[in-house]
Amino acid sequence: MENRAVTKEKGVVQESGVVKESGVVKEREMMNEAWPGLADPAHDSQRLFRQILGAMSEPGTLATLALPAPPQVTPSDALGAALWGVMLTLCDLETRVWIAADLDSPALREALTFHTGARITDDPANADFALLTHASFDPQTPFALGSDTYPDRGTTLLVAVERLANAEPWILSGPGIETTRALDIGDAAGCHLLMDRLAANRASFPQGLDVIFGCGAQLAAVPRSTRVTRADAKEVN
Amino acid sequence: MDGYNFAYLDEQTKRMIRRALLKAVAIPGYQVPFGGREMPMPYGWGTGGVQLTASILGADDILKVIDQGADDTTNAVSIRHFFQRVAGVETTTATTAADVIQTRHRIPETPLRSGQILVFQVPIPEPLRFIEPSEQETRLMHALEEYGVMHVKLYEDIARYGHIATTYAYPVKVDGRYVMDPSPIPKFDNPKLDGNPALMLFGAGREKRLYAIPPYTRVESLDFEDHPFEIQSWEHTCALCGSDHSYLDEVITDDKGGRMFVCSDTDYCQTRRGEVA
Structure with a gap:
């Protein structure tokens, strides 16, 4: 059933293009020009994956992903090269992707389907990956957290943020961090909501949200195992 | 090598394993199910480790493979040759020169450094399996953090022999939460799991499970106050x-x-x- 749905979606992409064979090739070229895929899929995805794995295993460390940036299609341009690289590396026809309204565009959907075959879902609880920005982060969105018996069946959030720097106000500790590591993702209200939500991960562990932040070509991750506190929390208490 | 994708596995399989690896790293010590593939070697020869190595290995990586600590035993030599053929990577026997080390039942004596990845071959990933044969039941025990039975097993050792007689595959607790089988490494190597700067990945091919210990993670060997953990x-x-x-x-x-x-x-x-x- 699921395979049929994918074929149908791919069919839609081709129908919207030109039916002739030369036309399909032309469409592919245009797509590559607009939304860059991986030039050398086996080696590029391996290189990007190792950077993502490094970011996830050492939370808060910054990585710069080398790949062409996606085109300036409002509002999807907020996505940035790093998160687009994560999509190209990890998504395929077995994954479901949820896209927040402030990033969503027909161009992004079409590019994602074209390059990865990923299925787009409207149900965040059903998504393997969720694309959003700090502004569209809502603690009430029912993303999948996994269960106590299968905690791995949770949504991985890919969040475009204002900035990424190893500076206060957020202090990370736990697995992957020798002592502590500071992380700053921005001042906006959404950034605070997001980090507060990640701080709450510990209470529900092993259920929880794993997040990959992107800012342009920069990337950092905060998995659910990380303890998140505010640098000024001691003064407040 | 013609006719094969880089590092043998197809890209779809690698992506599936890579997604599972990220979840494994996010939940240290939890066994993530994955769609294990048939590899061109029998189960028990490191098919789990080989699949993880194939999913993370890059053309620039330098690979080291050890079997019980040795670079020159059958298992190590054949896996090293396998990746030389299907990925064309450079191999080494020097622990310090390697980026990725696949290991069967040892952790190198030379301290590992940040950035290195150690891939363990795991025969039976479930530490509770010999106590509770049902997968459904052990999964529930992990969910409820119900590990008392593991201490009972160690206690029975003490009652019978006067000391904890488990000498390899000695159970550990990762980051204070999951009890994990460190694979059949001698308990001599258990202290090296704690706070190690390298990323440690575990792959069980027959059981189709993978799990991870991120760098600098707290890993304690289970013991009792009056019978503290000791190495050989x-x-x-x-x-x-x-x-x-x-x-x-x-x-x-x-x-x-x-x-x-x-x-x-x-x-x-x-x-x-x-x-x-």
């Missing part, structure tokens, strides 16, 4: 390099009771002999 020690030193603090193998040298003790880590032993000479 020897009265002998290595007959080749003279080391008095490495894991030693007993080698029978004749049929008249002759024997010698040598380092199980061949690279460590050879390096030391080079330094001594």
